[in-house]
Amino acid sequence: MILQAIGHLETPFATIADCPRNGRRLDPAPECLAVVEPRFQPGLAWIEGFSHLILLYWLGPQPEQVTIRPPFDDRERGVFATRSPVRPNPIGLSVVAFAGLDGPGRLLVRYLDCRNRTPLLDIKPYLPTTDAEPGASMGWLAAKRA
Amino acid sequence: MILQAIGHLETPFATIADCPRNGRRLDPAPECLAVVEPRFQPGLAWIEGFSHLILLYWLGPQPEQVTIRPPFDDRERGVFATRSPVRPNPIGLSVVAFAGLDGPGRLLVRYLDCRNRTPLLDIKPYLPTTDAEPGASMGWLAAKRA
Numbered sequence: 264m265i266l267q268a269i270g271h272l273e274t275p276f277a278t279i280a281d282c283p284r285n286g287r288r289l290d291p292a293p294e295c296l297a298v299v300e301p302r303f304q305p306g307l308a309w310i311e312g313f314s315h316l317i318l319l320y321w322l323g324p325q326p327e328q329v330t331i332r333p334p335f336d337d338r339e340r341g342v343f344a345t346r347s348p349v350r351p352n353p354i355g356l357s358v359v360a361f362a363g364l365d366g367p368g369r370l371l372v373r374y375l376d377c378r379n380r381t382p383l384l385d386i387k388p389y390l391p392t393t394d395a396e397p398g399a400s401m402g403w404l405a406a407k408r409a
Numbered sequence: 410m411i412l413q414a415i416g417h418l419e420t421p422f423a424t425i426a427d428c429p430r431n432g433r434r435l436d437p438a439p440e441c442l443a444v445v446e447p448r449f450q451p452g453l454a455w456i457e458g459f460s461h462l463i464l465l466y467w468l469g470p471q472p473e474q475v476t477i478r479p480p481f482d483d484r485e486r487g488v489f490a491t492r493s494p495v496r497p498n499p500i501g502l503s504v505v506a507f508a509g510l511d512g513p514g515r516l517l518v519r520y521l522d523c524r525n526r527t528p529l530l531d532i533k534p535y536l537p538t539t540d541a542e543p544g545a546s547m548g549w550l551a552a553k554r555a
Contacts, residue, residue: 264467264528266410266498285539299489303497306475308487312548319465319500321410329452341454343445343532351449352412352530354465354500358540374539382410384498386489389545392554393431393520394504397541402458402534 268382269306270299270368272320274375284335285346286357286374295359295375297383299368307368307386315389316361316372321382322353335407344402355381358389414528415452416445416514418466420521430481431492432503432520441505441521443529445514453514453532461535462507462518467528468499481553490548501527504535 273296276282283289297318299307310316330339331349342350359372370386401408419442422428429435443464445453456462476485477495488496505518516532547554 264412264414264530266412268410269497287539303475303489306487306489306497308476308485309490309549310487312551313490313546315542315545317502319498319502329449330454339454341452341456343449343452344455344459344534346533346536350531351415351452352465354531356463356465356502356533358542384410385496385500387492387502388490388548388550389542390492390547390550391543391545392547393433395541395543395545396461396504396535397537397543398460399535399537399541400458400460401536401538403455404534404536405458408538 266321266384268321268384269303270297270383272297272375272377272381272383274377274379276378279378282378283376286376292373295372296365297370297372297386299383301368304368310388311363313361313388316359317387317389318357318359318372318383319385320355320377321384322348322355325349325353340403354384412467412530414467414530415449416443416529418443418521418523418527418529420523420525422524425524428524429522432522438519441518442511443516443518443532445516445529447514450514456534457509459507459534462505463533463535464503464505464518464529465531466501466523467530468494468501471495471499486549500530
């Protein structure tokens, strides 16, 4: 199971320390770019009209551990109960607002919280019919709401 | 960028032809299992209490094409404007309802639409604060609503 970058993300966050806890914490949320390489750009046909997208990206090599202590927390949690970048397959996921194309293969998006130049893996249209669960309960994170 | 299976999914769908168009189309949605291998099971600590999860899984080798004609459609669409399994990195994503653990590493979930024995890549807690966009617009899919 081997991945290939389809492009990269451009964000204002140069280092991990610059990244906000989540992409909606900054107000206003900064404009970011998802840049798709020319050979994958025909895959963007008909993407205009979706107000939101799901972006998957590569978080880089991570420690081989399945529990972590989040920075805002005082207990060890299983990585699958967190959105930490530390996980067996370091794939990051953000639901982003999509404001249209700024030239070929250049998608204007908001709500990213990852480092500048993060490799992009996939773009999926956000479908409220299957992806929106506004009443979902947040487990242990409810008490640590960002 | 190399992935490893952390487990597999158990669904009632033996073949691609058996899979519903989306995991909420069957009513009632069948119970499925996300099975996590023993060495990754400590990563599940504190997962109980989340009502919904995001599962990422491997859709297997796919044709190398960036446009497809969906089965319910009469036009060619860019793969990034669809949820088709045909995409450069064949990672599937489902938002599932989580009903708790049925033994160690066995998560009871609903709303999967993938084949039985699909390799599981990641489990993330669903956070309504960053993942729910109930008012999102669906672009070309609005007219083809499942």
